[in-house]
Amino acid sequence: MTAAHRRFDYDLAIIGGGSAGYAAARTAAGDGLKTVLIEGGEEVGGLCILRGCMPTKALLYAAEVMHLASHPGPWGIVAKQVSFDFAQVMARKDRLVKEFADDRRQQLLGGKFEFRRATARFADPHTLKLSTGEKLTAANFIIATGSAIAPSPLPQLDSVGCLNSDTALKLSRLPKSLIVLGGGPVAIEFAQFFARFGVRVTLIQRSAHVLHELDEDATSELEKVFRREGIAVYTGTKLIDARRLGAGKEVMFEHTGKAVRVHAEELFFALGRIPNIASLGLEQIGVQVEYTRIATDTRMRTNVPHIYAAGDCTGLHEIVHIAVQQGEIAAHNIAHPDQMKNMDYRLLTEVIFTDPQIATVGLTENKAHVRNIPYVAASYPFSDHGKSLIMEAKDGFVKLLADPMTGEIIGGGCVGPVGGELIHEIIAAMSKHTTVHELAAMPHYHPTLAEIWTYPGEELAQRIRL
Numbered sequence: 196m197t198a199a200h201r202r203f204d205y206d207l208a209i210i211g212g213g214s215a216g217y218a219a220a221r222t223a224a225g226d227g228l229k230t231v232l233i234e235g236g237e238e239v240g241g242l243c244i245l246r247g248c249m250p251t252k253a254l255l256y257a258a259e260v261m262h263l264a265s266h267p268g269p270w271g272i273v274a275k276q277v278s279f280d281f282a283q284v285m286a287r288k289d290r291l292v293k294e295f296a297d298d299r300r301q302q303l304l305g306g307k308f309e310f311r312r313a314t315a316r317f318a319d320p321h322t323l324k325l326s327t328g329e330k331l332t333a334a335n336f337i338i339a340t341g342s343a344i345a346p347s348p349l350p351q352l353d354s355v356g357c358l359n360s361d362t363a364l365k366l367s368r369l370p371k372s373l374i375v376l377g378g379g380p381v382a383i384e385f386a387q388f389f390a391r392f393g394v395r396v397t398l399i400q401r402s403a404h405v406l407h408e409l410d411e412d413a414t415s416e417l418e419k420v421f422r423r424e425g426i427a428v429y430t431g432t433k434l435i436d437a438r439r440l441g442a443g444k445e446v447m448f449e450h451t452g453k454a455v456r457v458h459a460e461e462l463f464f465a466l467g468r469i470p471n472i473a474s475l476g477l478e479q480i481g482v483q484v485e486y487t488r489i490a491t492d493t494r495m496r497t498n499v500p501h502i503y504a505a506g507d508c509t510g511l512h513e514i515v516h517i518a519v520q521q522g523e524i525a526a527h528n529i530a531h532p533d534q535m536k537n538m539d540y541r542l543l544t545e546v547i548f549t550d551p552q553i554a555t556v557g558l559t560e561n562k563a564h565v566r567n568i569p570y571v572a573a574s575y576p577f578s579d580h581g582k583s584l585i586m587e588a589k590d591g592f593v594k595l596l597a598d599p600m601t602g603e604i605i606g607g608g609c610v611g612p613v614g615g616e617l618i619h620e621i622i623a624a625m626s627k628h629t630t631v632h633e634l635a636a637m638p639h640y641h642p643t644l645a646e647i648w649t650y651p652g653e654e655l656a657q658r659i660r661l
């Protein structure tokens with residue numbers, strides 16, 4: 196393949212050095228392609244490390260420690276006047292992010308592929324123009340430019356000014372009160388983080404529930420916990436206006452047919468992200484954009500045969516392991532055009548790192564209804580499970596969905612303690628097409644959180660007689 200492309204500087208040029216771009220470069224170089232990766236961000240590391248998964252989970256874990264320390268009563272422990280040092284909480288997060296970013300920088304500079312610091316745009320279908328003024332040519336391309344915070348649906352929000360997931364990570368002091376706009380993962384993770392550090396939080400969500408794509412039993416459970424922890428949750432709303440009011444900010448919205456005004460020191464904008472592709476010059480080279488995302492097939496090919504895309508810029512799933520897998524598949528398919536691989540979303544997993552955590556794999560009941568897929572489902576609550584009672588972690592439940600004819604597990608959900616860890620048993624089971632009968636018969640150590648899966652497993656095994 197390389198010989199056929201000698202007229203180009205590289206076999207493959209990758210734009211963007213985040214999770215998708217790095218995974219693609221590592222795979223391509225391993226497969227012998229002469230590869231260059233171009234990264235244009237102010238810092239090296241990508242969204243997950245610098246402003247996404249890692250800093251937010253570091254803060255959420257601190258919030259969980261704070262919550263447990265302030266509510267030790269159930270275990271007979273007395274802790275008076277639990278307090279915190281916000282500067283130290285943030286400094287720990289910054290230290291971790293620096294460590295992760297340093298590791299990534301070393302991987303990028305490891306010499307297996309060329310690493311360039313510049314922003315890139317297409318000059319023609321085989322040429323990139325870099326912000327350094329250079330041009331480079333390649334036989335193939337992978338676009339992995341990630342996503343950016345979505346524009347505001349209400350111009351007033353821009354003039355009033357809002358925190359977002361980038362700026363909130365740089366706060367040097369906490370606001371006294373906060374209005375969170377949105378009900379997706381970023382909105383609810385930050386809402387709980389702020390609330391557990393003593394900020395008075397109001398959350399305003401347009402849909403009937405937070406995390407509106409998930410099953411209602413899961414989202415209602417989380418809303419119940421949020422309200423119990425003092426977060427004011429408004430769902431089914433329509434934003435009308437926002438303005439500055441005194442030293443704070445006010446938001447007006449419709450809720451149950453009435454106009455409501457809420458006031459807080461700060462606003463937090465979490466109304467989504469969009470693919471970051473505006474400045475790539477895609478229109479000149481004919482790469483098809485669907486709505487706001489780069490359209491790809493399951494082999495991660497765009498409509499232009501030598502141009503692939505991976506990660507958040509392809510828009511459908513903003514999940515880091517999916518970005519990695521897409522980057523690997525794109526690079527593999529460029530290196531091995533006769534043995535192409537496809538992305539398979541059967542095991543699509545999502546985790547939301549609130550407390551209780553929410554995790555799903557495969558089908559939810561909502562998805563099964565929309566796709567008209569027959570299923571049987573069974574749930575079991577943590578309020579009736581030995582280990583969770585020991586831990587006083589009684590919110591939530593696990594749920595299994597199975598094929599009514601074969602008993603194969605086709606979906607799993609967990610709202611509960613360490614749900615993001617527990618879901619991996621079902622990911623492993625589903626990857627091997629395990630049935631509920633097999634899951635129920637599998638040994639589970641007692642008393643563990645994991646053994647809770649056997650209850651819906653047993654119930655479904657009894658209902659599905661083979």
Ligand SMILES: Cc1cc2nc3c(=O)[nH]c(=O)nc-3n(C[C@H](O)[C@H](O)[C@H](O)COP(=O)(O)OP(=O)(O)OC[C@H]3O[C@@H](n4cnc5c(N)ncnc54)[C@H](O)[C@@H]3O)c2cc1C
Nearest residue numbers: 211213214215235236241242247315341506507513514515
């Ligand atoms: C607050 C928050 C929390 C999150 N938490 C989680 C989580 O817990 N778990 C999870 O799975 N996912 C999480 N995500 C999502 C996850 O971070 C993303 O899905 C993932 O990082 C996307 O990787 P990527 O490679 O597609 O994009 P990115 O990591 O954004 O990489 C794109 C790179 O391209 C560079 N670039 C852009 N344009 C150009 C150009 N023209 N030229 C050169 N370089 C360019 C950018 O500088 C950037 O480094 C979170 C996201 C946010 C915002």
